[in-house]
Amino acid sequence: MDIDLTAPIFHDEAAATAHMEADRWPEGAHCPHCGSLNVHKMAGKTQAGMFLCNDCRDKFTVRTGTIFERSHIPLHKWLLATHLMAASKKSMSALQLQRMLGLGSYRTAWFMCHRIREAMTPSRAKSGPIGGENKVVEADETLIGGKKKNRGFAKVEPKKHTVLTLVERDGESRSFHVADVTAKTLREKIVTVASRRSHLMTDELASYASIGDEFAGHTTVNHSDDEYVRMAGFAHINTAECRFSLMKRAVFGAHHSVSEAHLPRYLVEWDFKFNTRGKTDGERAALALKGAEGKRLTYRQPH
Numbered sequence: 001m002d003i004d005l006t007a008p009i010f011h012d013e014a015a016a017t018a019h020m021e022a023d024r025w026p027e028g029a030h031c032p033h034c035g036s037l038n039v040h041k042m043a044g045k046t047q048a049g050m051f052l053c054n055d056c057r058d059k060f061t062v063r064t065g066t067i068f069e070r071s072h073i074p075l076h077k078w079l080l081a082t083h084l085m086a087a088s089k090k091s092m093s094a095l096q097l098q099r100m101l102g103l104g105s106y107r108t109a110w111f112m113c114h115r116i117r118e119a120m121t122p123s124r125a126k127s128g129p130i131g132g133e134n135k136v137v138e139a140d141e142t143l144i145g146g147k148k149k150n151r152g153f154a155k156v157e158p159k160k161h162t163v164l165t166l167v168e169r170d171g172e173s174r175s176f177h178v179a180d181v182t183a184k185t186l187r188e189k190i191v192t193v194a195s196r197r198s199h200l201m202t203d204e205l206a207s208y209a210s211i212g213d214e215f216a217g218h219t220t221v222n223h224s225d226d227e228y229v230r231m232a233g234f235a236h237i238n239t240a241e242c243r244f245s246l247m248k249r250a251v252f253g254a255h256h257s258v259s260e261a262h263l264p265r266y267l268v269e270w271d272f273k274f275n276t277r278g279k280t281d282g283e284r285a286a287l288a289l290k291g292a293e294g295k296r297l298t299y300r301q302p303h
């Protein structure tokens with residue numbers, strides 16, 4: 001870990017605020033309401049971190065327009081939580097975060113985790129199609145969900161959910177919760193997420209046959225084939241399978257079960273970690289922090 005958890009930004013609110021301001025506004029603060037650079041910092045203890053826009057006369061702080069807006073959690077705890085989540089190789093449970101940050105309630109920790117996952121969502125500008133000419137996109141589907149043994153009180157095994165992952169070889173991954181694995185459902189995702197100029201690599205699931213026709217090329221791989229990696233190493237879906245194994249370790253290691261409603265947020269976290277696998281923990285945390293801007297969750301914070 002290249003993150004120094006004893007750094008003042010993780011313990012001191014003024015240091016955390018200064019860090020966030022420098023990160024968000026490297027060329028000086030500007031008004032998030034009207035964009036004006038004609039702003040000034042308000043004096044006085046009760047207005048710490050508050051700016052006033054001289055043009056629209058509105059007030060703002062570095063939290064305004066970010067996932068941290070309207071939260072009562074101090075910024076230094078947000079920074080620590082973001083760094084811990086970005087640095088954890090698997091995933092961090094809300095319970096673990098509650099203990100590490102000394103948070104009053106589990107619900108607060110849970111809410112923070114989901115907000116930070118929101119920050120990890122790729123921005124619209126960067127979320128264009130993956131793959132392209134002379135590139136391979138692997139598609140694979142898997143079932144994830146809780147196992148009965150992890151929940152002693154559960155009489156029935158928690159419901160499993162189908163996840164579709166698309167991975168550009170040596171590139172990024174995008175994962176989705178899908179209702180089923182029919183050609184119609186899979187096609188809808190695959191053709192919007194992957195460039196049709198790519199070479200599609202899938203298993204032998206029949207649904208992929210017609211979808212593959214729409215791509216520059218299509219190769220199928222038999223999971224149970226002894227000659228697993230065929231064509232001099234070209235025909236495989238190992239990247240997608242590696243992506244799945246990381247995700248499954250996270251589910252069973254940290255969360256035990258994931259509800260259907262929140263599954264997309266966990267998928268975002270695992271895609272983010274996979275897509276930043278070549279970066280240091282510090283670089284990954286900085287990216288998550290950058291993503292905190294311009295995103296606000298629509299559901300309200302409990303308590």
Ligand SMILES: [Zn+2]
Nearest residue numbers: 031034053056
């Ligand atoms: Zn303004």
